[in-house]
Amino acid sequence: MKRPGKMLREVLSHLTKKPATKKYPAEPIKLPDGFRGRLRFYPEKCVGCKLCMKDCPANAITIEKVGDTFEAIVNLDRCIYCAQCVDSCNKKALEMTKQFELAQIDRRALKVKV
Numbered sequence: 001m002k003r004p005g006k007m008l009r010e011v012l013s014h015l016t017k018k019p020a021t022k023k024y025p026a027e028p029i030k031l032p033d034g035f036r037g038r039l040r041f042y043p044e045k046c047v048g049c050k051l052c053m054k055d056c057p058a059n060a061i062t063i064e065k066v067g068d069t070f071e072a073i074v075n076l077d078r079c080i081y082c083a084q085c086v087d088s089c090n091k092k093a094l095e096m097t098k099q100f101e102l103a104q105i106d107r108r109a110l111k112v113k114v
Contacts, residue, residue, distance in 0.1 A: 038096075039061070046069070046093040047093075048063060060076075060080075061075075071113055072094070077110040
């Protein structure tokens with residue numbers, strides 16, 4: 001156990017140092033380039049090849065035909081944010097955004113059309 005005098009010196013030395021933690025959520029966090037957050041889908045680019053569905057290791061994405069276009073349904077609770085679907089899309093119809101605050105109270109709200 002440390003002596004009380006030595007402990008007091010340690011406590012006082014930390015009063016002048018900058019804190020090691022971030023002030024999140026009071027201040028926004030600067031995310032690095034290449035951060036993998038929520039998926040964004042561009043239906044006008046999608047040709048319906050479904051390579052993203054086949055390559056998804058978590059089976060989190062489903063592509064459905066709606067009229068003449070396609071629609072992506074993503075289970076955010078299954079998604080592991082690996083961006084494999086983005087890499088396998090030949091037409092660049094999927095991209096990862098920097099949105100990471102995705103918590104929900106109801107699990108059904110995590111199944112979204114992107």
